Amino acid sequence: MSLIVQKYGGTSVGSIQRIRNVAARAVAAQRAGNQVVVTVSAMSGETNRLVALVDELSGGNYSQREYDVVVATGEQVSTGLLAIAIESMGVPARSYQGWQVRFVTDGVHAKARILDVEADNIRRDLNEGRIVVVAGFQGVNDQNAVTTLGRGGSDTSAVALAAALQADFCDIYTDVDGVYTTDPRVVPKARKLERVSYEEMLEMASLGAKVLQTRSVELAKKYKVLSSLEEGTGTLLTEEDEVMEQVVVSAIAFNRDEAKITVLGVPDKPGIAASIFGTLADANINVDMIVQNISASSGDTDVTFTVAKGDFKQALAVLKDPVANMGARDVLGDPDIAKVSVVGVGMRSHSGVAQRMFKALSADGINIRMIYTSDIKISVVIDEKYMELAVRSLHQAFELDKDSGDRVRG
């Protein structure tokens, strides 16, 4: 008997009929001899409807504690409806909200991080033959207040739950039928990957940064990304192996949800970086890429970094005083940027990836604003208007439309 965690996004539970389909899938998995936990998002459109109510009321200036109270109801409705749909098929079911599981998070409303998952009641229900339906995206902090996890939060909930329950499988159902070399809406020739390594997946937009933070993706044994709308094999998430390492680049990821900020003319003294990034951390603003250059002539420094577009204005506001105090020359911001990344575990052992990437972008006249590299990823920041062009250029440059065996090596 295996324990399976299934996760369904908003589109998969977007109507009464689709909720019935999800219920049928969960029931089939149980009848095949498995214990089944289902994590669900809000019905598609519901979160936007709730956020619009908050915005209309507040003009965008609101308590994030109360924002979480409002938007968490979307997932709550999905769990109750799905449990009812499962029971109507003759299988006992029970729903749990974040505070009932419980998903203990830190206190950062609207983008909380999971600290602990207490899943004893879920184990008991599974042993009693129930299918358990869990609200994704939600948690509860040490003040007993509702928190939400931010974008991609329901994936995080599923992964954290799979880890806590030591699940054998974690199947992420979405409205696509697997993980692609890039978004097929941008590159029609994008190919579905049969397998992708955890690390590569973590670098891609579809699971997002939150999964990386929880670091729990490695703990569950076997992940799959599947379509909830049609049958198919999906994409298997696995440990990397030798075959994978021969593929230099597996996918092109992109993100237009970031903004760039540059602090100009920072005196080259100890403690300056701590002052900038400490200020942002105190305001619960996450920083993604950071690049720093020391000017040989003036002896001072330009520090450039990216934040989420939603945090852009607040970041500029909180930096104003500290930047003035440290004697920096100016702060510049640019929200009209995009990040494009090439991802692949194989690039560890292959040189020339960066060169080929920069050459492809240059050939299409795309200026690179920032460069950031990690073990299995090279990211560049470019003007947002060139994003689709850059993704298509790179997809072609790394021959991702071909089977990996047919590609040239970096």
Add this chain to the structure above:
Amino acid sequence: MSLIVQKYGGTSVGSIQRIRNVAARAVAAQRAGNQVVVTVSAMSGETNRLVALVDELSGGNYSQREYDVVVATGEQVSTGLLAIAIESMGVPARSYQGWQVRFVTDGVHAKARILDVEADNIRRDLNEGRIVVVAGFQGVNDQNAVTTLGRGGSDTSAVALAAALQADFCDIYTDVDGVYTTDPRVVPKARKLERVSYEEMLEMASLGAKVLQTRSVELAKKYKVLSSLEEGTGTLLTEEDEVMEQVVVSAIAFNRDEAKITVLGVPDKPGIAASIFGTLADANINVDMIVQNISASSGDTDVTFTVAKGDFKQALAVLKDPVANMGARDVLGDPDIAKVSVVGVGMRSHSGVAQRMFKALSADGINIRMIYTSDIKISVVIDEKYMELAVRSLHQAFELDKDSGDRVRG
């Protein structure tokens, strides 16, 4: 400094603008030097929308635990939005759901009864200068599952909270500007009562039977029913006094939400009533009026009682076997009935009320199907189609359109 519990129904929070109005009222009460707790219902239409989702999915056959999970989200959204609206006016606020307060209830989903209110966190917030916003209608049972209180539940929440906090005032804001001698939509000449006794209020439809069950209405010092849409004096709920006792009948209440069931030819033996009503109690079906007649000729009995229309089919189903086992002749049901009641603390000391009531109904050709009397109330069951006619007849017969001083005495 007084502690005020304000309660607002669904119409009062039915739009963003109305939520702002409620916030302004709460803030004004606090700025006048009071501590303020606000209990809210779901935005009007929201509970119906959620119930429709459940019905569409299940065809009416669903787990009441999960029904509660879905419908409780309506109040949750209201609390978050109202807290945001209050904070936008510069006063700190905090929302609480039933499980956070907490309202401990029994385990009967969809019509739970409040057993205990733990309001320490609310007291702390009040002392720190916050306005506290509490979800009406909700509780949590000893399994940590969400429960709802059934119709009129938000009134019950407000009253129970006022009692637990030993509030000085409990103001029930509604879409009418007070308590009337009967529903003005049925009798245009209905008059607003300046004062009404707790006991009379409890017998009337607008607060309903749940308040009676909690018995907590007497514990708060001063209740008022007020309009949230316009300024006004409302109706004060008070202890009864001599002036009130001189008014024989204060109001005509009615309820078309009941159905009548008759068990025919019940053997006149001990334990039979216990069998019938024990069966209904086990199914969590509340029984309202009970009438029993022993036939002098046959020595057996007809037992007639009323249940909520929503429980009608289930009541007939669960009674089938026990009724056959006890040797009763048949079970008859009639959902097309209405209950009409005359209410008044003065009828304790006045005779002739029943006679005048029956005479008025008879004069308009209305057949009485059942009669039930209590200390301050006489109720009759009639065919539903005559309900409005009966209410108008009785309102006129007891001269409720006139000031009490001008009325004839019973």
